[in-house]
Every structure is written in structure tokens, then in C-alpha cells.
Amino acid sequence: xxxxxxxxxxxxxxxxxxxxxxxxxxxxxxxxxxxxxxxxxxxxxxxxxxxxxxxxxxxxxxxxxxxxxxxxxxxxxxxxxxxxxxxxxxxxxxxxxxxxxxxxxxxxxxxxxxxxxxxxxxxxxxxxxxxxxxxxxxxxxxxxxxxxxxxxxxxxxxxxxxxxxxxxxxxxxxxxxxxxxxxxxxxxxxxxxxxxxxxxxxxxxxxxxxxxxxxxxxxxxxxxxxxxxxxxxxxxxxxxxxxxxxxxxxxxxxxxxxxxxxxxxxxxxxxxxxxxxxxxxxxxxxxxxxxxxxxxxxxxxxxxxxxxxxxxxxxxxxxxxxxxxxxxxxxxxxxxxxxxxxxxxxxxxxxxxxxxxxxxxxxxxxxxxxxxxxxxxxxxxxxxxxxxxxxxxxxxxxxxxxxxxxxxxxxxxxxxxxxxxxxxxxxxxxxxxxxxxxxxxxxxxxxxxxxxxxxxxxxxxxxxxxxxxxxxxxxxxxxxxxxxxxxxxxxx
Amino acid sequence: xxxxxxxxxxxxxxxxxxxxxxxxxxxxxxxxxxxxxxxxxxxxxxxxxxxxxxxxxxxxxxxxxxxxxxxxxxxxxxxxxxxxxxxxxxxxxxxxxxxxxxxxxxxxxxxxxxxxxxxxxxxxxxxxxxxxxxxxxxxxxxxxxxxxxxxxxxxxxxxxxxxxxxxxxxxxxxxxxxxxxxxxxxxxxxxxxxxxxxxxxxxxxxxxxxxxxxxxxxxxxxxxxxxxxxxxxxxxxxxxxxxxxxxxxxxxxxxxxxxxxxxxxxxxxxxxxxxxxxxxxxxxxxxxxxxxxxxxxxxxxxxxxxxxxxxxxxxxxxxxxxxxxxxxxxxxxxxxxxxxxxxxxxxxxxxxxxxxxxxxxxxxxxxxxxxxxxxxxxxxxxxxxxxxxxxxxxxxxxxxxxxxxxxxxxxxxxxxxxxxxxxxxxxxxxxxxxxxxxxxxxxxxxxxxxxxxxxxxxxxxxxxxxxxxxxxxxxxxxxxxxxxxxxxxxxx
Numbered sequence: 001x002x003x004x005x006x007x008x009x010x011x012x013x014x015x016x017x018x019x020x021x022x023x024x025x026x027x028x029x030x031x032x033x034x035x036x037x038x039x040x041x042x043x044x045x046x047x048x049x050x051x052x053x054x055x056x057x058x059x060x061x062x063x064x065x066x067x068x069x070x071x072x073x074x075x076x077x078x079x080x081x082x083x084x085x086x087x088x089x090x091x092x093x094x095x096x097x098x099x100x101x102x103x104x105x106x107x108x109x110x111x112x113x114x115x116x117x118x119x120x121x122x123x124x125x126x127x128x129x130x131x132x133x134x135x136x137x138x139x140x141x142x143x144x145x146x147x148x149x150x151x152x153x154x155x156x157x158x159x160x161x162x163x164x165x166x167x168x169x170x171x172x173x174x175x176x177x178x179x180x181x182x183x184x185x186x187x188x189x190x191x192x193x194x195x196x197x198x199x200x201x202x203x204x205x206x207x208x209x210x211x212x213x214x215x216x217x218x219x220x221x222x223x224x225x226x227x228x229x230x231x232x233x234x235x236x237x238x239x240x241x242x243x244x245x246x247x248x249x250x251x252x253x254x255x256x257x258x259x260x261x262x263x264x265x266x267x268x269x270x271x272x273x274x275x276x277x278x279x280x281x282x283x284x285x286x287x288x289x290x291x292x293x294x295x296x297x298x299x300x301x302x303x304x305x306x307x308x309x310x311x312x313x314x315x316x317x318x319x320x321x322x323x324x325x326x327x328x329x330x331x332x333x334x335x336x337x338x339x340x341x342x343x344x345x346x347x348x349x350x351x352x353x354x355x356x357x358x359x360x361x362x363x364x365x366x367x368x369x370x371x372x373x374x375x376x377x378x379x380x381x382x383x384x385x386x387x388x389x390x391x392x393x394x395x396x397x398x399x400x401x402x403x404x405x406x407x408x409x410x411x412x413x414x415x416x417x418x419x420x421x422x423x424x425x426x427x428x429x430x431x432x433x434x435x436x437x438x439x440x441x442x443x444x445x446x447x448x449x450x451x452x453x454x455x456x457x458x459x460x461x462x463x464x465x466x467x468x469x470x471x472x473x474x475x476x477x478x479x480x481x482x483x484x485x486x487x488x489x490x491x492x
Numbered sequence: 493x494x495x496x497x498x499x500x501x502x503x504x505x506x507x508x509x510x511x512x513x514x515x516x517x518x519x520x521x522x523x524x525x526x527x528x529x530x531x532x533x534x535x536x537x538x539x540x541x542x543x544x545x546x547x548x549x550x551x552x553x554x555x556x557x558x559x560x561x562x563x564x565x566x567x568x569x570x571x572x573x574x575x576x577x578x579x580x581x582x583x584x585x586x587x588x589x590x591x592x593x594x595x596x597x598x599x600x601x602x603x604x605x606x607x608x609x610x611x612x613x614x615x616x617x618x619x620x621x622x623x624x625x626x627x628x629x630x631x632x633x634x635x636x637x638x639x640x641x642x643x644x645x646x647x648x649x650x651x652x653x654x655x656x657x658x659x660x661x662x663x664x665x666x667x668x669x670x671x672x673x674x675x676x677x678x679x680x681x682x683x684x685x686x687x688x689x690x691x692x693x694x695x696x697x698x699x700x701x702x703x704x705x706x707x708x709x710x711x712x713x714x715x716x717x718x719x720x721x722x723x724x725x726x727x728x729x730x731x732x733x734x735x736x737x738x739x740x741x742x743x744x745x746x747x748x749x750x751x752x753x754x755x756x757x758x759x760x761x762x763x764x765x766x767x768x769x770x771x772x773x774x775x776x777x778x779x780x781x782x783x784x785x786x787x788x789x790x791x792x793x794x795x796x797x798x799x800x801x802x803x804x805x806x807x808x809x810x811x812x813x814x815x816x817x818x819x820x821x822x823x824x825x826x827x828x829x830x831x832x833x834x835x836x837x838x839x840x841x842x843x844x845x846x847x848x849x850x851x852x853x854x855x856x857x858x859x860x861x862x863x864x865x866x867x868x869x870x871x872x873x874x875x876x877x878x879x880x881x882x883x884x885x886x887x888x889x890x891x892x893x894x895x896x897x898x899x900x901x902x903x904x905x906x907x908x909x910x911x912x913x914x915x916x917x918x919x920x921x922x923x924x925x926x927x928x929x930x931x932x933x934x935x936x937x938x939x940x941x942x943x944x945x946x947x948x949x950x951x952x953x954x955x956x957x958x959x960x961x962x963x964x965x966x967x968x969x970x971x972x973x974x975x976x977x978x979x980x981x982x983x984x
Contacts, residue, residue, distance in 0.1 A: 061587050094870075095553050096912055099919070099957060111956040113912055115941075118951045146912045148870055150941045153948050236966040243973035244954040247935060247980055378586075378640055420588055420605060420638045427591070443739060449607075449642045456645045457949075459610045462736040464603040465591060474728040481735035488739055 039309040043071035046302035047380070053299040053327070054334050056416060062377050063416070070380050073448070077123050077130065078310045080161030088155060089180040092148035096141070112237060114138035114244045115152045119457045124194060125163035125318050126266035127325040128303070130381065130447055133160060133169075134191040136250065138241045139177060140229055142184040152177070163312060163319070166192045166223045166265060174225035185228030187241040189252060193218040195382055197267040198332055198373055221265055224257035268325035299327045333375040333416050364476060365393045366483045367402050370409050376448050377416035385444030387426060390480035392437040392469050400434060419444055419463050427465035437468030439480050531801040535563035538794035539872070545791040545819070546826050548908060554869050555908070562872050565940070569615050569622065570802045572653030580647060581672040584640035588633070604729060606630035606736045607644045611949045616686060617655035617810050618758035619817040620795070622873065622939055625652060625661075626683040628742065630733045631669060632676040632721055639673045647672070655804060655811070658684040658715045658757060666717035677720030679733045681744055685710040687874055689759040690824055690865055713757055716749035760817035791819045825867040825908050856968060858882045858975050859894050862901050868940050869908035877936030879918060882972035884929040884961050892926060911936055911955050919957035929960025931972050
């Protein structure tokens with residue numbers, strides 16, 4: 001079972017990749033004040049506690065600079081606390097004549113101005129995970145002045161870069177724009193997506209977890225805020241705002257945005273309720289000590305210290321339970337003994353199945369679109385997507401049950417990971433347990449790549465690992481890749 | 493014809509919008525060295541010359557800080573000259589075990605690692621306009637080390653933030669990744685889009701200019717570069733790379749990327765050839781003086797000085813004709829006498845037409861999707877999209893020819909603009925010439941919003957202006973907006 005012993009692959013490598021100081025990552029510190037440096041160090045210390053609480057060694061190569069990266073991501077993600085809307089808008093107000101008095105709208109250039117589809121990320125104040133936002137902003141100019149269009153995005157960005165709740169974010173963007181531009185009215189609509197917590201889902205294998213790469217299965221809410229002549233309740237201009245969104249296939253109906261209930265947004269809160277009812281409890285109780293001697297309580301204290309270092313008040317009502325929620329999320333990635341989890345898997349699980357998910361393609365058996373969610377060990381941020389597994393069936397008609405492969409994927413995903421290692425470990429496990437040639441393709445979105453730093457929304461990573469016959473048979477490999485492509489195409 | 497006198501709307505406004513110093517925009521200068529400040533000032537001076545060459549007053553409110561913004565955009569857009577790949581990659585190489593020797597691929601974690609759909613912008617070295625890039629990068633790990641996934645985007649970004657040509661960009665990304673990661677091989681595929689020059693299009697009204705908001709009608713090329721085991725010519729791994737792209741519906745066939753001819757990429761070069769043949773010449777000859785006393789030659793010299801200030805060598809082969817091309821582009825926005833251009837328009841143009849582009853909806857006549865390309869006066873960057881015009885037909889069956897409305901749109905688009913003013917001016921022109929109630933909706937992508945600063949790719953701006961009956965009849969306005977939505981939906 002050597003292939004299942006994850007540890008043996010993580011030894012110090014003799015050929016010594018030179019892990020020199022990360023100049024690019026360190027660069028951001030150069031301009032920091034003493035108190036900022038102190039805050040950054042406090043966050044790094046707290047992250048080390050969290051890593052230990054997960055049963056990890058914070059000094060192993062992959063994790064050594066994780067505290068630094070996480071601190072940087074948190075500070076970048078909350079930079080909005082230090083930005084002033086006045087500074088952004090003031091220089092970008094331009095005099096612009098309006099339509100002739102009495103015949104047209106408003107005192108600005110014409111009527112409504114709407115910027116649609118601004119992609120943003122914010123941090124959920126309830127669980128500290130990033131959530132994705134599609135932001136639409138409109139205003140009706142007044143006083144013969146318009147604002148530079150990019151400033152609408154910039155102001156929205158300032159408030160998204162704070163610990164937020166969707167409705168408050170909409171309200172803050174709306175009132176900031178209203179106060180700084182002094183228009184006849186402002187309209188803001190936000191479509192927000194929050195990643196689901198794995199343990200909030202049904203435990204059986206036919207889970208509702210997203211089976212595609214996009215955000216199906218994520219929790220969505222639609223919120224809005226408006227002021228002045230755009231006030232939703234009374235205004236035909238609000239209808240115009242919605243009509244202009246509709247031109248870009250953004251379909252929001254009047255009243256849609258009133259359906260949001262703050263308490264049902266973040267899955268950590270929903271989960272907390274169900275955990276109180278004794279359902280599916282997995283997180284350790286306060287006082288319980290991890291194998292590295294770090295208690296749950298000290299992990300909670302570490303998160304509170306992060307909140308404090310970000311300039312937040314951990315005793316603010318909305319933040320009181322945040323340390324609990326964040327630790328709860330992290331504990332999904334607790335280091336555990338894989339041998340134990342995989343113990344039940346053996347060739348006994350290889351049996352005849354009648355399953356629509358199988359595609360018989362000569363000898364290649366394909367199990368496609370196994371959903372997963374894992375945690376990037378470099379940034380402590382989720383990456384999620386699907387795993388496709390192909391294997392060469394030696395005995396015709398003998399197949400591995402989909403649920404077995406789901407268990408294998410789940411076992412390796414539920415820990416701090418990198419996608420490359422996850423791919424390899426799944427391939428090696430299947431190869432070792434079933435003694436068959438195997439190909440594994442993992443497709444994933446990384447929140448670390450889309451929510452911070454370079455913010456490449458839409459980027460997506462694919463990795464591939466092949467063992468046994470697939471590594472020498474380019475044709476078999478090609479056929480399997482084509483099978484995935486055909487399947488994706490047929491699912492649209 | 494007061495409504496056609498653009499000048500009367502651009503007077504100094506008495507209610508004085510406080511155009512205080514733009515703190516946010518100035519902020520970037522604080523960390524600049526003396527020589528950087530000098531370069532920035534040189535670019536600003538050059539932009540002032542260009543504005544004068546366009547017949548504009550660089551001191552009018554809308555333009556006063558344009559030199560500053562353009563200088564900043566150019567410096568941001570070429571920041572890659574100062575970035576070192578080594579700094580980015582070095583701290584992000586992680587030891588990662590490979591598949592068991594002899595049974596799998598490569599010495600890294602598994603096989604191929606591919607990041608798909610990285611959105612980038614670069615500046616065309618031939619005409620200084622930004623072009624859009626969809627970048628796909630792959631590599632096969634070696635020496636038991638993998639690179640942090642976000643570094644693949646970051647390295648691609650370094651080289652895109654320079655004056656570029658698609659093929660060179662692909663080659664530079666490929667060789668930088670190969671040298672810094674030292675993998676078994678690297679694959680890079682770039683899909684690039686370049687905006688079309690208006691005068692390169694047929695002069696008649698049925699132009700092939702993009703009739704939708706996306707980049708239909710833009711010039712596209714597909715280029716690639718590869719190294720080591722991924723070398724395109726010999727490698728089945730190159731096929732795997734293309735197969736992994738196909739999973740995201742990125743369909744590139746082997747050989748597709750060899751079709752690119754550098755000489756046919758930038759429309760400025762194509763145009764230059766056709767201009768040499770005496771076709772459709774619009775740009776003034778050297779020595780010709782604009783109404784503000786600035787010669788074409790001094791505009792060219794100003795652009796050469798910008799190139800120099802960006803650290804480029806204006807005498808480098810690929811840059812020799814760039815000043816000519818950029819000035820040629822800018823001259824599309826030359827300030828001109830609108831009265832002259834619109835002289836031919838009158839009620840005589842209102843006549844019976846049988847035209848599939850008309851939708852008769854009770855009294856409202858709709859002319860949808862009139863394409864346009866204009867120039868943002870704040871950043872000297874294109875914004876482009878479509879104009880929808882609705883009017884209330886007083887005499888049943890009497891319609892305004894589509895080509896007449898196209899001329900109106902074209903007249904106001906061909907100058908330095910802001911979208912709000914463009915919308916108002918079109919509405920006022922139609923209202924004034926034809927004496928009818930009118931509604932104008934403009935939908936546009938702004939390259940200033942997606943290629944610089946906050947880089948909100950996908951964001952899109954809609955503006956609306958109403959005159960006459962439409963300003964009091966919310967129902968008529970709603971019907972027209974619904975007509976556009978229905979039309980967009982039916983066109984997919």
C-alpha cells in the first residue's frame with residue numbers, strides 16, 4: 001500500500017529546489033508602517049496556530065510560506081478599509097451639459113447611466129471565505145455633472161474589499177455613490193455566489209454538490225439598493241434600470257431582490273443550526289486537542305486575532321461566531337490517516353454495475369465529472385471542480401463502482417492540497433488498489449487565482465496523471481480525453 | 493440647428509463642479525524616481541501636442557487631465573519592462589514528488605499542468621492600441637518541482653505589459669517559463685483580438701463593422717509557442733495540451749497556429765498598404781497643419797517621444813512606422829464641424845422604406861444595433877458598441893432611413909467623446925432634425941475600463957437619453973427597451 005502513504009512523497013527532496021526568499025511576495029512589505037508590520041506578523045502567527053490545529057507541520061516546504069501568503073491575501077482582501085471614496089471620485093467628476101430643460105431627463109448628459117457585469121470578490125464576514133459578485137450599478141446624473149465610468153467600478157471595489165454581507169455591501173456602494181456624485185439617484189444590484197460547505201451537503205454519494213465546473217450548487221442571492229429618483233418602490237426609472245440589465249441577459253424582475261434573508265446566506269450559519277440538532281457533527285468541541293497539541297479554543301482565538309489585526313472588532317455582532325465558522329471550514333481539511341479512510345476499499349468493490357454514468361469505449365471505462373472541493377495549501381483557499389477517471393478494464397464487464405471512486409477522490413481532497421498532488425494521489429490509489437492502468441484528469445477553479453492578487457476570473461486549471469498502459473499508449477489517452485470533451489459538449 | 497452645435501453644450505458650467513486635484517490619480521507618482529517623473533512629464537507634453545493636432549483645446553475641462561491619464565495608462569501598460577520573471581517564480585517553486593519512476597509521466601507530480609482562459613491585455617507595437625488576449629499555458633513538471641499556479645498567469649502578464657506582437661509574446665512567455673521553472677516542456681497558445689480601424693472598412697453603410705457588442709469583426713489571430721517535450725512538431729503531449737483546452741470548448745487544431753502572418757495582424761499596416769494605393773485616404777500628409785497650428789510631423793514626433801519615454805527605441809524596426817499608425821488612428825477623432833457633416837440631413841431623408849431592420853410596433857419605430865466606434869476623451873482609448881434609436885412616427889408609414897441614422901451616429905462618434913454626451917447628442921440631433929420624440933440607448937465596451945487600472949473585463953456600459961413624448965410616456969419607453977431585449981434574445 002506504499003502508494004497510499006502520502007507521507008513518503010513529501011520527504012525533503014534531495015535535489016533541493018532552491019526555495020530562496022520570495023522577493024516578489026516580500027515586496028509588499030517594504031512600504032508598511034510599524035503597526036502594519038506588527039499586524040501582518042500577528043496574522044502569520046495565527047495562521048501557524050491554525051495549521052498546527054489541522055495536524056500539519058507549518059515548517060514543511062509547501063506550508064513554510066503559507067502564513068505569509070494568507071496574511072497577504074487577507075490584507076489585500078480587506079484593503080477597502082483604508083480607501084476613501086472621496087479620493088477616488090473627486091477628481092473624476094466632469095461637467096457635462098444635460099438635455100434641454102423640460103424635454104428630457106435629469107440635469108446630466110441624458111438619462112440613466114448603467115455599468116453592467118462588474119466582477120468583484122468580497123470576504124464573507126460570517127466565515128471569512130471569499131464570495132463572488134456580479135455587480136451592476138446605475139445612476140441618473142444631476143447638477144450637470146457625470147462621473148468617469150471606471151469610478152463606478154472602483155467605488156464598488158472599495159466596499160467589496162472588506163468583510164461583508166451582500167445586502168450591506170449593496171447599501172454601502174449605493175450610499176457612497178449617492179453622497180460623492182450627488183446624482184438624482186443611484187441603483188445597485190448584486191448577484192452573489194457563496195461556495196457550499198461540504199458537510200452541509202447530504203452525506204451520500206448522490207450529493208447535490210456542483211457536478212460542473214461552474215458555480216452550480218453554490219448558494220446564490222440577489223440583493224439591491226437604490227436612492228433618489230431610482231428608489232425601487234416608486235420609480236419607473238428602476239424599471240428602466242432592470243430593462244437595461246435585461247439587454248445583457250441579466251434577468252432580474254421587480255421584487256426579486258427582496259427574497260434575500262441574511263440568515264440563510266452563509267452556509268456556516270445554516271450548518272451551525274443543523275449541527276446544534278446533532279446532525280453530521282464533525283468539528284471537535286472546544287477543549288478537544290489535535291494531535292499537535294493545539295486546542296480548538298486556541299484555533300478560535302487565532303481567528304479572532306486575525307479579525308483584530310485586520311482592524312475589525314471581533315465582538316461586533318456579525319463577527320462573534322466567525323472564528324467558529326472559519327475553524328469549522330478549515331477542519332474539513334484536517335490531516336488524517338488516509339490508510340484508515342481507504343481501508344474499506346479493495347478489489348471487492350470491483351463488481352458489475354448498471355450505471356448510466358459509465359461510457360463503454362472498447363476497453364476504456366470512463367467515470368466522468370466526480371465533483372470535489374479541496375483546500376489550497378499555499379493560500380488556505382478552496383479550489384473546486386471535477387475529476388475524470390479512466391481505466392483499462394481487464395475483465396470485460398467488470399467495473400469499479402462510481403461511489404468507490406468518489407470515496408477515493410473525497411479522501412484525497414479532504415486535506416490541504418495542491419492540484420498536481422491530488423491528481424497524482426488519485427491515480428496512484430486507483431492503480432495500487434485495483435492494479436489497472438489509469439488516467440486521471442482534474443479540472444478546477446482556484447479561488448486563490450481569482451479572488452486575490454492577479455484576479456484572473458475565469459481561469460481554470462487542468463492536470464493529468466497517467467499510470468500503467470496509459471503512459472505508453474498515446475492513442476488510449478487521446479480517446480479518453482476525447483470522451484470527456486464529447487461528454488462536456490453533449491451537456492452543453 | 494442649436495442642438496447640433498456641440499460647442500454650446502461644452503461651455504464652462506456656472507455651478508462649478510469642483511475639479512479638485514485628483515488625489516487617487518496623483519498617488520501613483522509619489523513613489524517615482526526623478527527620471528520616472530521626467531518620463532511621465534514628457535509623455536504628458538506629447539499628449540498635449542496630440543490633442544492640439546486633433547484640433548482640441550487641452551485646457552477644456554474634459555481634457556485637462558487627459559495627458560496625465562494617458563501617461564499613466566501607457567506606463568501601467570508597459571510596466572512589464574521593469575518586472576523580472578526570476579523574482580516572480582523563484583519563491584514559488586515547490587518540491588512535489590512525481591509518479592513512480594517508469595510507470596508515469598515526468599518527474600513532477602504527474603503529467604501536464606494547464607491553466608486555461610487567462611485574460612490579458614497588451615499594447616500593439618504597431619499602433620499603440622491595446623489588444624485583448626485569451627492565454628492558455630501548460631507545462632510538464634520535471635526535477636520533482638512544480639510552480640505555484642498563479643505564477644503562470646503572472647509571468648504571462650509580465651510580457652503582455654510591453655509593446656508586443658502576438659507571436660513574440662507567445663515566444664517570450666514560453667521561453668521565460670522554460671528558463672525559470674526548468675520543466676520538461678512548456679506550451680503556450682494565445683488567441684488575440686485587435687480592434688478594427690474604422691477607415692479600413694468599406695465606406696458604405698452596410699459595413700462589416702461589428703454589429704454586436706462582442707468582438708465580432710475584430711481581427712483575430714491564434715499563435716503558439718512550445719519547448720522541450722511539448723514541442724509541437726513531434727509531440728503527442730502537444731495533442732494532450734490541445735485536448736485539455738478542448739474540455740473548455742477552446743477548439744484549436746494542430747497546425748491552426750501556423751496560419752498567422754505578422755504583416756496582416758495590425759490593421760494599421762493593412763491600411764497603410766491600401767492608403768499607398770490611394771484608397772480612402774483621410775490622414776493629412778506630413779507638413780499639413782491642423783487648425784491649432786500643430787503639424788502632422790510634430791504629432792509624429794510626439795509619439796516617438798512617448799516611445800522613448802517608455803524605454804523603447806523608436807528606431808527599432810517594428811516601431812519605425814508606429815508614430816504614423818497611432819496618429820492615423822487618432823485622426824479618426826479629429827475635431828470637425830458637425831454642421832457641415834450633417835448638412836445633407838433633413839426631413840427630405842424621411843421617406844418610405846422597405847427595410848428588414850425596421851420593427852413596426854404601434855407608433856414606435858425602432859432602428860437597432862447601429863455599430864459605432866468612438867474615442868474616450870479621458871484616456872484616448874476606443875469605446876465601441878451599438879446604438880439603438882426609437883422614435884414616434886407621426887405619419888404612419890413614414891420612416892427615417894437606417895443609413896441616415898447611421899450617418900448621425902457616425903458624425904458624433906468620430907471625435908473625442910464620452911458615452912453620456914454621445915447619447916445626448918444623437919438624441920438631440922434626431923429630435924431637432926426630424927422634430928419627433930426620440931429615445932436613444934447606447935451600449936458600449938470601454939477599453940479604458942477593461943485594459944487598464946481596475947481591468948474589469950466583461951463590464952459594459954449602457955446609457956439612455958429621451959426627448960419629446962418618450963420623456964413623459966414611461967410605457968412607450970418600456971416598450972422600446974423590451975423591443976431591444978427581444979431582438980437581442982432572438983439573435984442569441
